[in-house]
Amino acid sequence: MALINDPALSPCPICGKKAYVLHDYDSYDRADFGWQAGCGAYCVGDGVHGIDDYLAPMEERPRVYHLLSKQDAIDAWNRWVKLWKERHNEA
Numbered sequence: 001m002a003l004i005n006d007p008a009l010s011p012c013p014i015c016g017k018k019a020y021v022l023h024d025y026d027s028y029d030r031a032d033f034g035w036q037a038g039c040g041a042y043c044v045g046d047g048v049h050g051i052d053d054y055l056a057p058m059e060e061r062p063r064v065y066h067l068l069s070k071q072d073a074i075d076a077w078n079r080w081v082k083l084w085k086e087r088h089n090e091a
């Protein structure tokens, strides 16, 4: 599972770090979880992203999941960034 920093990805609007996009699959049983993208620095309770537990609403998490292609994941992430900025009046 490789991390790819793609220049098409908007940086994280919360911490400003680079975003990643990757294909999430299990090479052992070949389960395919699709493409995901998100903040490369984010983890739950990191004290930076304002999300302290796994019960936080999905739309506040700097990560998008289960996309069908790399391009879909990039588009979904960039859309998430735009919506986040709108919610937080930074558009």
Ligand SMILES: [Zn+2]
Residues within 6 Å of the ligand: 012, 013, 014, 015, 016, 017, 039, 040, 041, 042, 049, 062
């Ligand atoms: Zn971030």
